[in-house]
Amino acid sequence: MTSVVVAYHSGYGHTKRLVDGAVAGASSVAGVTARTVDVSTIDDAGWETLNQAGGIIFATPTYMGGISAPFKAFADASAKVWITQGWKDKVAGGMTVSNSPSGEKQVTLQYLATLASQHSMVWASIGMMPGKYNEAHPELNRLGSAMGVMSEAENAPPEETPPAGDIETARLYGVRVAELAKKIHG
């Protein structure tokens, strides 16, 4: 039995909706449990949950062209794990929401992949074609990201966005990370 943990910050709730999607997906994979850790309030039990995981999905809003400040505080605090390479070979993934179609989300995902690489983790690409190549389901990966899940808040409250297709994309990514974690960690 392995676990997938979504380590997230969400200031206003949009990112949390992707988090819930990914948890639903990961927990639907037989032999995998899924949990969340809010990195803005992480405690010793939260760190231990991450240390025990087979996969960690990092999720943060894009603020001012990058990860949010609470997420950066968590990333900096993870130096205590980095020094022991405690997350080596865990599967890693990334998800982010910004307001604009670009909004510099790529910068955020690049940072998350960099963080995962510093920890010697195994990065999980999104594993699905851009929506415009998916005739049956153009709403899946509609923003056409390869590195991880991108979503656009479109100036609406978290009750209205991200749209259902983005949440479904996050769910499928949760499935992918869980299956990869299971392959590596059993």
Ligand SMILES: Cc1cc2nc3c(=O)[nH]c(=O)nc-3n(C[C@H](O)[C@H](O)[C@H](O)COP(=O)(O)O)c2cc1C
């Ligand atoms: C401090 C701050 C900075 C932001 N910077 C950006 C930005 O650089 N690009 C963008 O498209 N949206 C930006 N936004 C909008 C957020 O990315 C967007 O509202 C997102 O859905 C917030 O996610 P959350 O509800 O999980 O906090 C910013 C919002 C805040 C509060």
